[in-house]
Amino acid sequence: DQQVKQNSPSLSVQEGRISILNCDYTNSMFDYFLWYKKYPAEGPTFLISISSIKDKNEDGRFTVFLNKSAKHLSLHIVPSQPGDSAVYFCAASLNRDDKIIFGKGTRLHILP
């Protein structure tokens, strides 16, 4: 049973526009959420995180929003750039020290 769900396998966005990647989770005990980015033939790299006490965290072009009541988080990338084309994994854990549960990923294509 998937505790972290990314229901969109892929997403195409025009360069310069906003990319919005969505993620839902089922375990209300999750306290810490992360996004990872993965290029082909490379391991995932950490992008941004948010703890459950916040509803927004911003780092440059990347912003993560958390809606705890809806058990939903999203990653916004503004503006989208060609180098953003990659697979994005949403992940969650019970706390910062616990194992990380990954979603299946969303492949983002940035169109020229």
Added chain:
Amino acid sequence: ETGVTQSPTHLIKTRGQQVTLRCSSQSGHNTVSWYQQALGQGPQFIFQYYREEENGRGNFPPRFSGLQFPNYSSELNVNALELDDSALYLCASSLANRGPGETQYFGPGTRLLVL
């Protein structure tokens, strides 16, 4: 500062065989985690090692075992390979006292195919 490296990059085995995958941690990192990423899935936590001891395990059978060495490098061993073991195996190193999330650095993975 060296990154996380894994060997081999690709491997083909037959059902029933045993396999050993290797990982060298990021310099200064004392914790290593292993993940299995099946096709079309996200990475799934297998186990974590800290100071040469298993420090947490996911939902994987005992035929998945590991070792961590004094230099913090690590091995993942899988016995009695099954077809469903075909996947990308990712190693990630981190600092134990800072949690795995943000400080976790992944290697490029070993792609295992079981025939």
